[in-house]
Amino acid sequence: LAETAVGVREVSKKLGRTRVRSHIQSVLIVTKARDNRLIKLTRELALYLMMKKRGTDRGMIVYVDAQLQTSRRFDAAGLAREHPELFVPFPKRRTSSSSSLHSTLSNGDSQPSSEGQLRYWTAEMCSRSPHLFDFVVTLGGDGTVLFTSWLFQRIVPPVLPFALGSLGFLTNFDFANHQKVMDSAIDDGIRVNLRMRFTCTVYRAISPDKNSKACRAIKKGATGEILMRNIEQDGWDALESGSGTGGKAGAKDKEIMCFSTRPVECFEVLNDLVVDRGPSPYVSLLELFGDEHHLTTVQADGLCVATPTGSTAYSLSAGGSLVHPEIPAILITPLCPHTLSFRPMLLPDTMELRICVPFNSRSTAWASFDGRGRVELKQGDHIKVTASKYPFPTVCAESQSRDWFTSISRTLKWNERERQKSFV
Amino acid sequence: LAETAVGVREVSKKLGRTRVRSHIQSVLIVTKARDNRLIKLTRELALYLMMKKRGTDRGMIVYVDAQLQTSRRFDAAGLAREHPELFVPFPKRRTSSSSSLHSTLSNGDSQPSSEGQLRYWTAEMCSRSPHLFDFVVTLGGDGTVLFTSWLFQRIVPPVLPFALGSLGFLTNFDFANHQKVMDSAIDDGIRVNLRMRFTCTVYRAISPDKNSKACRAIKKGATGEILMRNIEQDGWDALESGSGTGGKAGAKDKEIMCFSTRPVECFEVLNDLVVDRGPSPYVSLLELFGDEHHLTTVQADGLCVATPTGSTAYSLSAGGSLVHPEIPAILITPLCPHTLSFRPMLLPDTMELRICVPFNSRSTAWASFDGRGRVELKQGDHIKVTASKYPFPTVCAESQSRDWFTSISRTLKWNERERQKSFV
Amino acid sequence: LAETAVGVREVSKKLGRTRVRSHIQSVLIVTKARDNRLIKLTRELALYLMMKKRGTDRGMIVYVDAQLQTSRRFDAAGLAREHPELFVPFPKRRTSSSSSLHSTLSNGDSQPSSEGQLRYWTAEMCSRSPHLFDFVVTLGGDGTVLFTSWLFQRIVPPVLPFALGSLGFLTNFDFANHQKVMDSAIDDGIRVNLRMRFTCTVYRAISPDKNSKACRAIKKGATGEILMRNIEQDGWDALESGSGTGGKAGAKDKEIMCFSTRPVECFEVLNDLVVDRGPSPYVSLLELFGDEHHLTTVQADGLCVATPTGSTAYSLSAGGSLVHPEIPAILITPLCPHTLSFRPMLLPDTMELRICVPFNSRSTAWASFDGRGRVELKQGDHIKVTASKYPFPTVCAESQSRDWFTSISRTLKWNERERQKSFV
Amino acid sequence: LAETAVGVREVSKKLGRTRVRSHIQSVLIVTKARDNRLIKLTRELALYLMMKKRGTDRGMIVYVDAQLQTSRRFDAAGLAREHPELFVPFPKRRTSSSSSLHSTLSNGDSQPSSEGQLRYWTAEMCSRSPHLFDFVVTLGGDGTVLFTSWLFQRIVPPVLPFALGSLGFLTNFDFANHQKVMDSAIDDGIRVNLRMRFTCTVYRAISPDKNSKACRAIKKGATGEILMRNIEQDGWDALESGSGTGGKAGAKDKEIMCFSTRPVECFEVLNDLVVDRGPSPYVSLLELFGDEHHLTTVQADGLCVATPTGSTAYSLSAGGSLVHPEIPAILITPLCPHTLSFRPMLLPDTMELRICVPFNSRSTAWASFDGRGRVELKQGDHIKVTASKYPFPTVCAESQSRDWFTSISRTLKWNERERQKSFV
Incomplete structure (x- = not known):
């Protein structure tokens, strides 16, 4: 990858x-x-x-x-x-x-x-x-x-x-x-500017077969780590492991329900993937994984995962930074997060992100791809986001860099207020 | 570079x-x-x-x-x-x-x-x-x-x-x-994590020799472009050209004062370079150039130019995003900017930035390097910022990525508010 | 009022x-x-x-x-x-x-x-x-x-x-x-603390009777002002007048479709009214009126109208300020607005606000009241928000002021990061 | 008051x-x-x-x-x-x-x-x-x-x-x-619009007379409360009491150094009082009191205390909300605060604020009044801010409210970006 x-x-x-x-x-x-x-x-x-x-x-x-x-x-x-x-x-x-x-x-x-x-x-x-x-x-x-x-x-x-x-x-x-x-x-x-796209793959949860021994995992009380006995190869097993704070001392190990998922749909996005609460009045509960490590639990209206190209679109509305299109990054911007410390974040484009709707979420979530194709994510489903093999080539007017600076000046009326006169 | x-x-x-x-x-x-x-x-x-x-x-x-x-x-x-x-x-x-x-x-x-x-x-x-x-x-x-x-x-x-x-x-x-x-x-x-540093070079203006023919430039009325007759090789000639909006139609060409600068000091920074108004009650006026193109005029309390390592330090206080240390970027974060559209921005680390105090600035500016070594920048002076040849190797506890996620969780109490109970 | x-x-x-x-x-x-x-x-x-x-x-x-x-x-x-x-x-x-x-x-x-x-x-x-x-x-x-x-x-x-x-x-x-x-x-x-509530009244558009002379208005080309020939008394006639920028010189007067509305439901809110795009993938288009003047056109995911009590709830997630409960204000906080200059705003609680879904909106909007009771607003509908006659009395532990400061310290872990040691 | x-x-x-x-x-x-x-x-x-x-x-x-x-x-x-x-x-x-x-x-x-x-x-x-x-x-x-x-x-x-x-x-x-x-x-x-001003009174610390019994206080270990034995009437005794978190259980009472202050200068401000670190490279440490209660410790580049009139000036650059001039509030906006949870805040204009430079601050602070008159605040000094008896009457063009909306539309290019066309 x-x-x-x-x-x-x-x-x-x-x-x-x-x-x-x-x-x-x-x-x-x-x-x-x-x-x-x-x-x-x-x-x-x-x-x-x-x-x-x-x-x-x-x-x-x-x-x-x-x-x-x-x-x-x-x-x-x-x-x-x-x-x-x-x-x-x-x-x-x-x-x-x-x-x-x-x-x-x-x-x-x-x-x-x-x-x-x-x-x-x-x-x-x-x-x-x-x-x-x-x-x-x-x-x-x-x-x-x-x-x-x-x-x-x-x-x-x-x-x-x-x-x-x-x-x-x-x-x-x-x-x-x-x-x-x-x-x-x-x-x-x-002159061509190869814009990174993301490949977004939707994985659906497969309801576990109750009798199957395969579908089990142990959560270690001491570390919060989750150990699988048996990993089935088709699909990815979302281990809700390593929750930031780790386990409490003295906690018991417990067997947890484990679930398999399989890929069902795939979308290429040029701007962004947005996962939000859709019509639900309740805040989204999402689990964010990077390279199969648990990064954080998201409590927010939703999450915007944008390319640098998308940094001037929805991500900007949600408080993200402007990101030059040559920077190989994935932009994670929370929508109205519940915690003030959950700030917009940039991760390397070599990272494989997964956004999961956990089983304990009160409501489902909805994904849209470049503002299109609303897909409902039920509890247990997730979306995998990776840098795409198929970039989007656009013709440059001058050069990628100059074009970008020109476009943000123009479109955001960037920094355009007249120089203020001050009092002497 | x-x-x-x-x-x-x-x-x-x-x-x-x-x-x-x-x-x-x-x-x-x-x-x-x-x-x-x-x-x-x-x-x-x-x-x-x-x-x-x-x-x-x-x-x-x-x-x-x-x-x-x-x-x-x-x-x-x-x-x-x-x-x-x-x-x-x-x-x-x-x-x-x-x-x-x-x-x-x-x-x-x-x-x-x-x-x-x-x-x-x-x-x-x-x-x-x-x-x-x-x-x-x-x-x-x-x-x-x-x-x-x-x-x-x-x-x-x-x-x-x-x-x-x-x-x-x-x-x-x-x-x-x-x-x-x-x-x-x-x-x-x-396991070593090579953190990018910036090399910050301070250039001082050399007062132009009035008689010298060398020190002149023409500002084209039609395009706002600045043409040099003669560029002296030692030092960089800050051309205040191509100001976003360009020239007004029908404007006359005019001869402008041109100035040479020479490098005087050099600092390596691991977190950030901050240029601010220091003790001056007036807002800073700074001109920002990238690869010798004029990017924008900064009217703000100052400007923070941070490495990804510095994204969790001053840049964050000023509203910047959290940036994973593997992303090859320069973070530009304005301090209390006068225009709401001047948002934090990320540029590629291959870009050569210059932050100039223009001659028409009402006051001087002050630079500090990782919070140390306040240096006054007078009108005409500038600082060049480039990715350094000398990175800063730090020992990883686990891996660069895991260490970073752990540190932001821990230090920012990231996303740590207890899950809010809602009413049913 | x-x-x-x-x-x-x-x-x-x-x-x-x-x-x-x-x-x-x-x-x-x-x-x-x-x-x-x-x-x-x-x-x-x-x-x-x-x-x-x-x-x-x-x-x-x-x-x-x-x-x-x-x-x-x-x-x-x-x-x-x-x-x-x-x-x-x-x-x-x-x-x-x-x-x-x-x-x-x-x-x-x-x-x-x-x-x-x-x-x-x-x-x-x-x-x-x-x-x-x-x-x-x-x-x-x-x-x-x-x-x-x-x-x-x-x-x-x-x-x-x-x-x-x-x-x-x-x-x-x-x-x-x-x-x-x-x-x-x-x-x-x-000791009782009387918390302001808002009365939110939902008005539904009545489809105009085509033959009726009553339902007409003229939009003056020169001023953008809208003149009614005949105002019907039951319900409020949402005049989309005085749009900030005013009319363009030389524009023609034109007859515009005019619509009546009637109140259908009424909700008291203690925290906030949120109008958002609900399941729609498109951004909300809302017209905001204050005391029957057009204030602004909102292009955003939605709008949060909060009491000072609600300033620590959803409004804060959307970027609003913390507002002491004794301040007689209405907080208007846009959700992911399309323009960077649409900042959170406080208006006097004596103002009568109306949030309208204009006829040219691509999609309907959804209102929720203290996070409950999702109501769909169709094109032409609006919600009137006024300070309520029925405040919400809560018992103080110490005094309203002290209680508030205590609650924000406690709940937001306000300002709680340990004093950073710096290098000497 | x-x-x-x-x-x-x-x-x-x-x-x-x-x-x-x-x-x-x-x-x-x-x-x-x-x-x-x-x-x-x-x-x-x-x-x-x-x-x-x-x-x-x-x-x-x-x-x-x-x-x-x-x-x-x-x-x-x-x-x-x-x-x-x-x-x-x-x-x-x-x-x-x-x-x-x-x-x-x-x-x-x-x-x-x-x-x-x-x-x-x-x-x-x-x-x-x-x-x-x-x-x-x-x-x-x-x-x-x-x-x-x-x-x-x-x-x-x-x-x-x-x-x-x-x-x-x-x-x-x-x-x-x-x-x-x-x-x-x-x-x-x-038509006149009476704009609130603040009276800012600078208090200087008087070095305590070592022999005087008068200048002593006891800090209760259990509660963090500070008890004065003897309060001298001229000047205000800055009790660093009731620090949010309170005392630790089992802590001992201790006698603390107590200091008196006396008023030396007085300024009326129409926009804002800004207390910042001035030329110091170190962050400001300020203690904020409201009605003689300790509100919070400020670790930031500084603090902006603005009137509603000033809400569109420096406070806005620092992230404050737009506040209608009829709202009787004091705006507290931190400048680049060290904690993400220290958000802009509005307090009632009946509150008496004090901004103190504590004795343990590493550096002095600087105050400016409507951008003028830089005054150095040494350790132990403070500024008292209260609503002024002398408002500033300005002539309205239309009405206070309309004038304000017009001015923010005009000056901030508020919400002015053309309505975006979206894809169908």
Whole structure:
């Protein structure tokens, strides 16, 4: 695991420093398919890209949301009428140089060579065949970028995020300049910023078989340590051991109920995982483990586990620090904690975190992944968080560092109050 | 620079994971020389170490504070009377295996072979000949550990910090167990935790020679950028360029006064550098640069620049997050900032920070290094902060990670309020 | 309204300073009826009070939870067997002196004179006939005190809160000393601390009748002001006027949809009202009005509106200040706000607050009252918060001020870290 | 004392609600006398006021800074040349109705009746004869208003604060509209907002006379209580009694050194008193007493004691809440406290606070009053803070409440970030 984190970091640094020039042939456009204004802009952009010739080559292959296939406002038929040349079948794509980024295996057969330059993407294509796309362009706000992260749960093509309104933390290109920006990206290449994502795996408790001898553990009275007799291999056994304060002297050993869990779902997050009390009026009781050691018991409205990219999002609202995207850290920020000493904390990204809903919790907890996909965690369930093997590459405007400072100045109106005049 | 930071980090990880066994022959004891209770404990510990035989070897060579040479309470003469064998001249020391840690060159000549096992250290010996000592033992609180960092401005021998009262963040061994702890360290070896330090270099402004053509720059009206005509090589030219908001459209270029600085002093810090307004009633005005880009203008009582080790010290009081010591970051925490949006921030430890007192500041600023050595910074002066080549090795009780979690639980009474009972 | 707040405050001060001696005749015991340990303690306390004779008078009349009537563990039959004299019908109660506290009208007829000293209370009796009880004793934690506040939605008899475990913010008497405390209260009188409560009224939107001319308003383009043509008297018309920034120059006037609301429910809170996003993954959008002026738009996880008594509860977790209970203030504390400048705020208790879910909110909001009674607020609904006419009298141990300082020292381990030793 | 606070509060409310119409005859202009731009504006304003006729009366009498008497730029001689009628001696002033605000005793003799309409003020006149001025106009920023508070240490005439740049917290009138604002104030009357000030009295320790029996006290081992044998009446005897945790069981009584203090200086503050460590590198050790009870020991960089008016100034930087100016509270905000549980706190304005530098403090402390007048506090010294009898009346633009909300929206860019678009 530590190797994954370190490996991603090394690649990230190199990429951020050199301009990658690649033969971009196919571009995916992500936007909110139901916003009328956006449909118009999508059409414009798609046309621009399809028409953009490089040397003797035809323009780009452009993938738009499959929902636009029948959209009146998008009017694909009109495009075909006005620009029939774009709909001439396109030769099978060459493997673009940038695809080496994503460990390869582009067999290409999935796309019939009979299609023209305008094609339609579906969520399934993104998750199954990310290598089809050399490049993703997003139109919208930070939410559209997060949605793109959601679409590509494994390998992600480089993402160029255009802001439609004011620039956001993630959307650092103004759509007003889109032609200039696209030309430069296509002709001169791009600088890529590999943003760490987390892999969040949901584990469900399996109710223990009462007769099974396997499911037992002893809690030592003297140390608070929990000893397993027999560990079953599939799933992770959440030992509620080593509770900070340790055992009381003279306490008796006792046999405790032990439970097994198995992984059921997996989510990649770019900003954060939030576990909170959901509709419950009661405070969350969560147990936090790091590398299988018990770190602390959380009594709070919830817990936000954020990437450095997410440090400017929910984590900041909850009192977390701003964290430069090159710092290899996991941000743990409690939401309205019951103890004043439970402060926001940063852990190394090589650590494997587990957030458990203990059996003695009064209520269940709810997890959301980049603000989406609320999942209920029942007593005994937990989520494992690790640095992902699949980072999220975004195109830099200047450099990762400068982009970040610019975005926080701009978006937080950072430090912007006029210099106060004082009395002399 | 980035290489220094990364290099130290790699070594650090390896060390933290393996037990280093070394032939420890000479031990330095650091303590408050004027505290009577401590003198007695120092005498006890010194005697224990000098008497501790390994095989056929004699015990340790022990260095105590030169101030104890004449201390009645320490009573060196008494020791000589009772244990004359300890004062028999000792053969020239062998190069201990642990000294390979500190890039070597122990020529050993500095110590006359005619001395016995009890020797006296001075601050000068620590700064000049750190290789004399295989090991440092501190008796006291976190302050004594910081003092040890102060003594060893370059290479630092492994430090084993004993707490006399309650354990602190840095003092993770209880003096009550000192025999057991020392035996284990000497016989079984130690696990070392390489804590990052910062090198803080103070640069003073050189008043510009009015006639010199060299000292001029142009501020572009349109961009706010500052262009130098001629950069002198010795010292760094603080360009107050690229101020976040940039220039106003239509603004004129203007020639600005430019100033050169030269380095005058250098401090290694283990916890933090604090720049504040000192006795001035006015708020500090500081300019913060990262890798020679202007990051922000600080209007605050001051600025704390902390290592992860220092995240539990002053930075925490000022609202910073808790940062695991393995995270390669610089913590920037403003003290009572004037803008609510200036939040604590973490930057990569590969960044070169500069904190400048601008010429338009109403008052000077004051810097302190690990709470010591107040230095006044006049208008035009600045401090450069970089990750140090000389980390501070401390002995782990368990592992760096476990030690850290234990110390924050213990010292902050972390998350310790009893579970609140709620109403049903 | 301002008069209510000021009136309550004046009475409060006088009461807090003098010992009130009253002829206490009937005591209500509130506890968790299902906790076996508590049933036993309730029985003990009830017996003690019933047996406690004053002069020639019989002991107290004691009201216990009606659920205990059939509890085996409480064993009312056993009490009757062992102490038949307690079950002899009791003469009609005299009007106790303390009842003058609560604007009177104790007609007394509600209780048959044929009952003995052990009686049973129901929630309905508490809400309808609070004058039946001279005194309330609570056994449990702070939650039991909050439950008592919930039981008595209007007049509240003086409450003496016993803690069973560690003392809490509200439970400042140790049950271990209950005989001494009760004796002193009954024989020497009590000092009462009138804690402010809030009256929270839930208003529901009435869908406007499309044809009705009554329901219209004009938003002035130039000022942002909203003008009503015709205000209907029943309910409050939430004018989303005067939005901080005002109108943009040249903006057109426009007719806006206007809505009426009507009050549907009313809750008294002792600690706080919390309006949050409940199960919704989206942030809350709330409009905050004070004395019918628009104060701000809240984009946050929610909003906590707390009394000074509640300043040590949820508000503190969300970052609020500690507020002395004599300060006549409403605490507004945002939960994870989206803007760093939305800081906790204190408003005068004479202000009438309204928290509205605007029609353009993406999701509904949820309100809870002292952590109970989750109520959904749909778009257009709002809650009005005002200082209540019915404060909550609690018995002081020493004085309101001393009690408060003691409770925060004790419960927050306030300022309790040992004095740090520093290095010399 | 409580009566002072309550009295001021009652008057304040009445004043804030009604428009006071008074016959304004003499106006004092406060500004930075050395700023050239301000001198020009002062001249303009003075001329406007002197020329403003009401009925058959002459215009205002205007007092400008005595430093302007010889200012070339102000050019008093030029005024006399151009407007000789203004320099005709003016009849002795009538008692204006507004002077009843300030408990009277305007004997008027201090001003010779032979002066014309342009007169010169000195700091001494402000402190000795505040009744000379019906009205104060300030030109500048919040600092100029604080300076006005400094000038008038006792009775303060109503203050109308004009902002020259952007409006501040205290300067709620734009100088661009000064003619309209002045006309309205003079012709239609004003609404006044009585802002609470604190009286801060510095007490110095008197070194105890060793032989005197008077100076002794006994610390009870069992309770921690301190008993005085003999209290001397002049000065306050700082009893370091009742330390939160109380005495340890079995501790012995001991005689402790007792010290007397006497008041030496007195300052009125409008924003805040700050006690900090000044140039000392060590943290402050302060003892905080409320109504002569020990509240807590402060280990921090310092302590800010603010009025509600000051809640938007330094207290906010240090983490305090925003407090509406009608709330009768003292804000205690620690600066970088050593314990995470020492949170900002509000106490009633009827409380008498004392901030003591204990004898065991390692360093002295420094006090500043509204950012001015640094005073060193040695070991044994203390400052007493009470609500002042002399509030600071400022002219409202709309109403106290509306003005305050407007100022925080404006100055803190409160809650101003655009509504975030989220992904659908």
